[in-house]
Amino acid sequence: MHETTIGQVHSLSIIFFILFVLGTLGITYWAAKRTRTTKEFYAAGRSITGFQNGLALAGDYMSAASFLGIAGLVATSGYDGLIYSVGWLVGWPIVTFLIAEPLRNLGKYTFADVVAFRLNQRPIRAAAASGSLITVLFYLIAQMVGAGTLIKLMFGLPYESALVTVGILMIAYVLFGGMLATTWVQIIKAVLLLGGATVLVIMTLYQFGFSYGELFKQAVTTYGDKFLEPGGLVTNPVDAISLGLALMFGTAGLPHILMRFYTVPDAKEARKSVFYATGFIGYFYILTVTIGFGAAILVGQKLIKSIDAGGNMAAPLLAEVLGGSAFLGFLAAVAFATILAVVAGLTLAGASALSHDLYVGVIRRGVANEKEEVKVAKTATIALGILAILLGIVFKGQNVAFMVGLAFAVACSANFPALVMSIMWKKFTTAGAVASIYTGLSLATILILFSPTVWVDIIHKDAKTAVMTEVKQIEENAKSRIAELEALKAMDTTKVVAVDTEMLLIKEKTDAEVKEAKSKMPEAIFPLKNPAIISMLAAFLVGIIFSLLRPEKSAEQKFEEEKLRSYVGIGAE
Amino acid sequence: MKEQKTAHEILQDPDFKKLSGQKNSISIVLTIIELIMYFGFVSLIAFNKPFLAQKFSEGGAITVGIPMAIGVIMLSWVLTGIYVRWANTKYDALVKRVKDKIGG
Numbered sequence: 028m029h030e031t032t033i034g035q036v037h038s039l040s041i042i043f044f045i046l047f048v049l050g051t052l053g054i055t056y057w058a059a060k061r062t063r064t065t066k067e068f069y070a071a072g073r074s075i076t077g078f079q080n081g082l083a084l085a086g087d088y089m090s091a092a093s094f095l096g097i098a099g100l101v102a103t104s105g106y107d108g109l110i111y112s113v114g115w116l117v118g119w120p121i122v123t124f125l126i127a128e129p130l131r132n133l134g135k136y137t138f139a140d141v142v143a144f145r146l147n148q149r150p151i152r153a154a155a156a157s158g159s160l161i162t163v164l165f166y167l168i169a170q171m172v173g174a175g176t177l178i179k180l181m182f183g184l185p186y187e188s189a190l191v192t193v194g195i196l197m198i199a200y201v202l203f204g205g206m207l208a209t210t211w212v213q214i215i216k217a218v219l220l221l222g223g224a225t226v227l228v229i230m231t232l233y234q235f236g237f238s239y240g241e242l243f244k245q246a247v248t249t250y251g252d253k254f255l256e257p258g259g260l261v262t263n264p265v266d267a268i269s270l271g272l273a274l275m276f277g278t279a280g281l282p283h284i285l286m287r288f289y290t291v292p293d294a295k296e297a298r299k300s301v302f303y304a305t306g307f308i309g310y311f312y313i314l315t316v317t318i319g320f321g322a323a324i325l326v327g328q329k330l331i332k333s334i335d336a337g338g339n340m341a342a343p344l345l346a347e348v349l350g351g352s353a354f355l356g357f358l359a360a361v362a363f364a365t366i367l368a369v370v371a372g373l374t375l376a377g378a379s380a381l382s383h384d385l386y387v388g389v390i391r392r393g394v395a396n397e398k399e400e401v402k403v404a405k406t407a408t409i410a411l412g413i414l415a416i417l418l419g420i421v422f423k424g425q426n427v428a429f430m431v432g433l434a435f436a437v438a439c440s441a442n443f444p445a446l447v448m449s450i451m452w453k454k455f456t457t458a459g460a461v462a463s464i465y466t467g468l469s470l471a472t473i474l475i476l477f478s479p480t481v482w483v484d485i486i487h488k489d490a491k492t493a494v495m496t497e498v499k500q501i502e503e504n505a506k507s508r509i510a511e512l513e514a515l516k517a518m519d520t521t522k523v524v525a526v527d528t529e530m531l532l533i534k535e536k537t538d539a540e541v542k543e544a545k546s547k548m549p550e551a552i553f554p555l556k557n558p559a560i561i562s563m564l565a566a567f568l569v570g571i572i573f574s575l576l577r578p579e580k581s582a583e584q585k586f587e588e589e590k591l592r593s594y595v596g597i598g599a600e
Numbered sequence: 601m602k603e604q605k606t607a608h609e610i611l612q613d614p615d616f617k618k619l620s621g622q623k624n625s626i627s628i629v630l631t632i633i634e635l636i637m638y639f640g641f642v643s644l645i646a647f648n649k650p651f652l653a654q655k656f657s658e659g660g661a662i663t664v665g666i667p668m669a670i671g672v673i674m675l676s677w678v679l680t681g682i683y684v685r686w687a688n689t690k691y692d693a694l695v696k697r698v699k700d701k702i703g704g
Contacts, residue, residue, distance in 0.1 A: 106652075109669045110645060116673050117638045123680040124627040124634075128687075240660055247661040255663045256653035257645045264646035271642050275635075295692060302677075302684040309673045587607040594620050595695050597702075 031330070032352055033340055034183050040356030041182075047215070047364050048196065054211045058204035065400050068205035069136040069379050070289040073600075075210055077296035081303020084287050086213030087372040088278075088304070089220060089311050091365040092173045092431070097312065098345075099338025101319025102331055105250065107260035108319055112312040114271060118278025119305040123298065126279050129450045129593040131288045131297035135600050137376075138285040138442065139384045142449045145585035147457040152388030154464040158441035159282040159380035161468060162434045164418075166281075167373045167411075169430040171419030174366040180335060181343060181359040190419045197371045198412035201378065202405055206290055209371045216361075216368035221307060223361045224314040227342070230349040231321035242317075245324050254323075266555050270432075273559035277435030280442030283376035294596050318342050325349070374411050381407035429480045432557055436475060440467030440562035448570050450593060453586040459574030467566030474558030479551040487549035497544045505537035605702050615701065619694040626686060630679050641672050 062068050075083065093115060101108030134140035139155035171190060178189035200208045235241040246254055261267045278284065288297045322331060322341035325348050334340045343362075347355040382404035387395045395403075441464045448455045448463070475481055483491055509530055516526045555561070592598045610616055644652055645665075652665030 106663070106665055106669075109666065113638070113641065113669050113672050116676055117634065120634045120676050120680050120683075121631060123683055124631045240662060243661040243666070252653075255661060255666065257649045257665060261642070261645045264643070267642050267646050268639065271639060275638065295688070298684055298687055302680045305677050305680045309677045312673060313670060587611050590620070591607045591610055591616075594616070594623060595698055597699070 031334065031344060031347060033334060033343055033347065033355070034180060036183055037352060037356040037359065039353050040359040043357050043360035044363055047219075047360055051196075051200065051208070051212050051215065051364075051367075054215075055200050055204035055208040058207035058211070061207055062203070062205035063401070064397050065136070065383075065404070067207065068401050068404055069286070069375075069383065071206040071210050073290060073292050074207075075290040075296075077291060077299030078303055079210070079214060080287060080291050080296065080300035081307060082217045083210045083213040083290075084284065084300060084304035085307035085311065086215075086217035086220075086368045087283055087287060088308060088369075089217070089365065090170060090173075090369045091177055091362045092170070094220065094224070094311075094315060094365060095177065095339045095342055095362065096337070097315045098319040098322060098342040099331070099335070099340070101316050102322040102326075102341035103328055103338040104258060104260070105246070105254035105320075105323070106256055107258050109316050110257060110260055112316055114274040116305070116309050116312055117271075118275045119301060119308060121275055122279045122284070123301040123305065125447060125450075126285070127288055127297045127301050128294040130285060130446075131291070131294045132593050132596045132599040133450070133589065134289060136286065136289055136383050137379050138280075138282060138446055139380070139388070142445050142460055143388070144449065145582045145589050146449070146455075146460055146579070148393055149389050150457055150461050152384040154461045155442070155445065156380045156384035156389070158280075158437060158445075158464050158468055159384070160377060161472070162280070162438045162442065163282055163373050163377040163380070164414075165430040165437070166283075166434040167370060167377070167415050168418045168422055169427045169434070170366065170370050170373065171415050172422050172425065172427045174370070175419055175423065177339065177362060177366070180340060181362065186423055187420060190416050193366060193370060194412050194416035194419075196367055197374055197415075198409060200367075200371045201375045201408045201412075206286075206375060209368075209375050210287075210290060212364075212371055213368040216364045217307065219361045220365055221311060221314075223358055224311065224318065227346055227349065227354075227358070228314050228317045228321075231317060231325070231345065234321070234325060234349075239317075242320060242324070246320055249324060250328070263555075265560065266557065269555050269560035270557040272563055273432065273435045273439050273557050275439075276443045276563060277439035277559070280438035280446065281434075282380060282438075282442070283372040285446075286376050286379065287372075293599065315342075318345060321345055370415065374408060374415065377411045378404050378407040381411070426485055429475065429485070432480070433472065433475050436471040436557060436559050436562060437468055439559050440471040440566045441465075442467075444563065444566040444570055448567070448574075450589075452574075453583055454574055454578065455570070456574040456577055456579035456582050458577035458579070459570045459572075462573040463566045463570030466569040467562055470562040470565055471558050474553045474555075474562060477552035478556055478558065479554070480556050482551045482553075483549050490547070490549045494544055494548045497547075498541055501537060501540045501544060505533055508533055610698065610702055613698065613701065615694065615698050619691065619698060622694070623687075623691060626683065630683055634676060634679055637672055637675060641668060644668075 066072055097108055097112045100111055130141055133144050139152050142155050143151040174193050175186040175189045178184050179186050200212055243255060291297050291300055319341060322345040326344045331338050331341045331344060343355055343358055346358040382400055386403045387393060387400055444467060445460045445464050512526050512530050516523055652663060654664045656662040656664050
């Protein structure tokens with residue numbers, strides 16, 4: 028087993044990191060002069076090309092958690108990690124086919140613009156902003172807690188200092204440089220992450236003579252056939268489908284992703300940008316999976332798990348083994364940059380929901396001048412940034428993995444159905460949209476609270492642990508008793524029959540005891556880990572029923588105008 | 601600018617009908633293909649693990665499940681490519697025709 032320097036302060040990673048910070052702050056300074064109007068603050072003046080936006084979308088989406096987490100999952104559980112990574116990509120084609128172009132043609136800055144296009148502004152804006160903010164906040168908490176933990180693991184920097192550093196930098200990017208600076212931070216991060224991962228994969232494959240066959244052969248030699256077969260990740264098919272729905276349609280309802288489509292000049296560039304983004308993200312997951320398998324063989328599961336039980340350090344450890352501490356330092360700095368790019372995008376999306384949808388759309392009833400709106404957006408940025416730091420500290424050490432799941436569940440239940448129906452369905456009404464959004468939002472949240480992930484694993488954690496310990500105790504007692512009897516049997520062959528009956532009795536008794544102990548296991552009120560299959564379908568259903576019950580003449584009349592603009596782009600901003 | 605047509609009139613135009621009809625069909629067909637592909641893969645994991653666990657080739661270590669998972673990722677990208685290619689050539693030409701007609 029080799030020695031690792033992970034967790035120590037590396038001068039090289041500090042240098043890389045400082046270079047990144049200086050570079051991005053320089054860009055922010057440059058962008059600040061071009062960030063005065065709302066169009067500039069929210070949408071970078073619509074000056075981003077399709078290719079640039081493709082990279083920025085990838086930079087917005089590929090989180091440190093998915094890079095380190097998926098590489099770790101593959102390294103520790105093999106094929107199951109690969110299954111998991113596929114789910115993170117399949118939402119992108121849906122964005123391409125159904126969302127990107129109409130969204131760009133119909134809206135201005137937020138997806139609420141599209142939902143509110145022909146409906147009653149205030150109730151829609153309030154509802155859509157709630158959906159956006161809940162999605163963004165849960166996603167942000169998960170990122171912040173992950174950031175603090177990862178930076179502590181990699182640099183040895185205390186959790187709170189890491190959060191404050193991340194928070195201040197993200198506020199600086201968004202506050203001064205708006206969408207333009209955020210975009211370039213995301214582009215640089217995407218290039219660094221894709222470049223770093225590519226180099227790591229080339230170095231890995233070099234060890235196996237550039238043959239995946241050889242790589243997998245060695246994986247099987249070390250960890251057995253099971254390593255390349257589907258294991259315990261998918262046990263309940265309904266749960267698997269529900270998670271699939273959340274990942275697929277949730278991607279098409281993430282406010283920070285949707286917002287990026289307003290940064291390009293027209294629908295054509297919007298469509299191109301999703302194509303590039305899908306390619307980059309797919310390539311990234313293939314790299315990450317390769318890195319995971321490489322780490323399992325070249326670093327070894329034992330060392331990976333000894334540093335972090337979840338396997339999060341698999342990729343950095345592999346970098347250290349193959350490229351020494353210089354490469355480890357580079358990758359650590361890239362992970363830091365990755366975190367920054369994602370949280371900046373989230374903060375900007377949250378700030379625009381607060382300023383564009385809630386303040387201007389609801390409080391000021393759509394009447395506010397540019398200067399005022401930018402000012403509110405900037406205030407919202409500072410407030411959200413501070414809130415993110417505080418929430419990160421509040422949730423320190425908590426299990427926040429479910430929060431990303433919740434963000435996706437809310438995105439696919441509250442945001443996606445209303446967005447799709449407003450684009451496609453003539454008879455969709457304000458009542459339908461409002462009911463659909465709040466149904467999706469509340470159902471997704473409540474069902475997650477009652478699900479095994481939160482109700483059993485978090486709220487009734489102690490009871491669960493107690494039951495597990497008791498079961499283990501009973502089984503161990505039985506085991507030692509049986510071992511005694513076996514020994515007795517071997518010594519005195521005349522007692523074979525009596526001993527066998529006794530053993531049978533013990534086994535029966537143990538089974539009964541285990542069953543009784545397990546009956547005390549806290550049970551989830553809602554059986555699925557992910558509620559999407561219920562909450563998303565309910566949101567669609569409620570939206571349809573309320574629209575049919577409360578028809579809206581004006582909305583129906585405006586549909587032709589919307590349709591023309593959605594398909595042809597006439598009147599698009 | 602030529603005569604102003606109302607949205608209603610443009611929507612009745614055969615060119616617009618062709619454009620929206622084609623776009624709806626291709627979007628929906630591609631979405632359904634993507635759904636079948638991904639949920640087909642998930643169903644295999646849920647209901648037919650032994651199929652995915654088979655060795656891909658005699659003597660090799662790679663299981664059928666590995667190229668299949670990578671295939672879902674790559675095909676998803678190919679599908680977006682097909683859509684973008686269609687839209688860049690066919691769809692944009694139709695949009696231009698409709699726009700020319702209304703002088704927009």
